[in-house]
Amino acid sequence: MKTVHVYVTLKEGVLNPEGSAIERSLHALGYEEVQKVQTGKWVSLQVEDGPELAQRVERMCEQLLANPVIEDYEIQLSDEVTT
Amino acid sequence: MKTVHVYVTLKEGVLNPEGSAIERSLHALGYEEVQKVQTGKWVSLQVEDGPELAQRVERMCEQLLANPVIEDYEIQLSDEVTT
Numbered sequence: 001m002k003t004v005h006v007y008v009t010l011k012e013g014v015l016n017p018e019g020s021a022i023e024r025s026l027h028a029l030g031y032e033e034v035q036k037v038q039t040g041k042w043v044s045l046q047v048e049d050g051p052e053l054a055q056r057v058e059r060m061c062e063q064l065l066a067n068p069v070i071e072d073y074e075i076q077l078s079d080e081v082t083t
Numbered sequence: 084m085k086t087v088h089v090y091v092t093l094k095e096g097v098l099n100p101e102g103s104a105i106e107r108s109l110h111a112l113g114y115e116e117v118q119k120v121q122t123g124k125w126v127s128l129q130v131e132d133g134p135e136l137a138q139r140v141e142r143m144c145e146q147l148l149a150n151p152v153i154e155d156y157e158i159q160l161s162d163e164v165t166t
Contacts, residue, residue, distance in 0.1 A: 025147055033131040040125050048116035064108055
């Protein structure tokens with residue numbers, strides 16, 4: 001089994017209210033030095049290794065894990081092999 | 084300014100309904116080879132560099148970015164310096 005990490009982020013230009021709310025809260029807590037807060041989701045999967053692993057994970061992202069209209073995704077295939 | 088990435092995950096043993104739902108959906112889409120789906124949140128911040136940067140980010144996590152009762156967090160200080 002291979003461990004796959006998928007990082008989902010909002011596309012450039014798409015408003016990130018969660019990020020803005022976190023930024024305001026951090027400033028209110030006294031962390032004025034913080035700027036440009038971005039948030040996103042990550043998903044880790046364990047997948048049986050196979051010849052088309054990367055393509056299949058790509059399709060999983062397109063179909064379910066990310067919303068292609070407003071989100072970008074990055075796939076990291078880790079060498080971590082689990083039994 | 085330094086870019087800081089914070090990865091927030093549920094603690095071991097805490098139920099992850101989102102992960103289970105994603106796993107079931109992937110199986111329904113025909114991706115039977117997927118197991119152990121975990122989800123989490125990541126936050127990226129731009130922070131003015133300073134002597135206590137790591138400690139301050141640690142405190143930001145404890146106070147706001149993660150729920151210490153059910154979540155773990157990992158801080159990555161990237162060398163990416165932005166103007």
